Amino acid sequence: MTAEAAVIARGLGKRYGATRALDDVSLDIRRGEVFCLLGPNGSGKTTFLRILAGYLAPSEGSISLSGHDVVRESLAARACLGYVPEAVPIYSHMRVREFLRFMGRLRGLQGPALEDAIARVVERLALQAVLDRPSRALSRGYRQRVAIAQALLHDPEVVILDEPTNGLDPRQIVEARLLIRALAGRHTVIMSSHILGEVEKTADRVAVFLGGRLRGVRETGGPEGLEPWFMSLA
């Protein structure tokens, strides 16, 4: 399985003083799958994703993304990923088009290639109506879509979505789920959630995090669903 893995973590840990936010996490994430980190708030999901995205440095262990060590080959690893933080940050002084251009240029896209990439993600995320609107005027749903659009501009191998359905209304949640499923195959999608039902409908495999530790990994689906398994771990 390792040869196919988009992400390989071994003995990964993160300490803040005496507090262990992440403790001895080892897992492989396969290429092209939708992999979900499931757990309550404070269970270590976001810390894992931030380490994977290169935002936080691990205190111990190693993690690689698309064959690049996230710490030692940080720039190469970051070039292979698109990341949407939980807070869906967007520069409020920019219009949506300016924001997408800025993020595309940061990832080395220029000229016609950049404009083509923007046109592609705008169509995919249905952003035509807000393209020239100031970012600060966007609804939560559109902010989420713009944030995902910037993560897809450079067609990354791995897409990381931290709590992608947070704050969305039921219709937007369904749309987000369909989008994530559509990304699978071409991209490896790694997301986090604390909503069991949503995970079951979206992910191919799920990892349960509790108290900073990885408690188990399994495929979704099956007649009994995830709930009995999750409750047995919790």
Next chain:
Amino acid sequence: MSVLGVLIRKELHGTFTSPIGYTVAAVFLLVLGYTFSLTLFQTRTANLIYIFHQMYVLSILLVPVLTMRSLAEERRNDTLELLLTAPVREIWIVLAKFLANLVLVYGMYAGSLLYAAILGMYGEPDWGPIYSGYLALALHGSLLVAIGLLVSSLTENQVVAAALTLGIALMLWFADAAAYMLPPPFDSIVLNLSLIGHFRPMATGSVFLSDIGYFLTLSILALFLTTRWLRER
């Protein structure tokens, strides 16, 4: 365009779409114009030494307001997470913010060139001290911006960032006064940290490499620490 160029452009765009930059520049030039007129009518001498010292003080008071948002705002709005997870070196982020802030600060200083032009038209100023004075101001401004960036990288609260930067600048300003109360060899160490001690000779026409080295060394140190801090997140 290089990634550094992209980042500088974004910083300049942010600076010139924010009212803070315009407000600070307006206050700076207004106060400076007022004091220039008063000084000129009272002393009737064709030099800018007083103006350079006023710009020195105004910079200490106003540059922290410009730099306070640099990294603190990125951290508060979580946009720092976007920047630091893109394939961008931390040093580029720091340099872009440093250079964009310097553009605004030097732009404010450039407004005072009008006073030099007025002196040139109506008097016979000694241009040497004017050139060295602007060199002193350029170095002073870069040090203040570098310190402001460092402090802004440590907090997400902009007011805290501005207050801390102001505090550090004031402590450096008055370091020579503190030095007189210390025993050797600490007195000479602290004396050498004095901001005004290294600014005054250049502002009055005496250029020493040690003074230039002081400003450059501290500026580079502050930028280095800012980069390290971002990298050690």
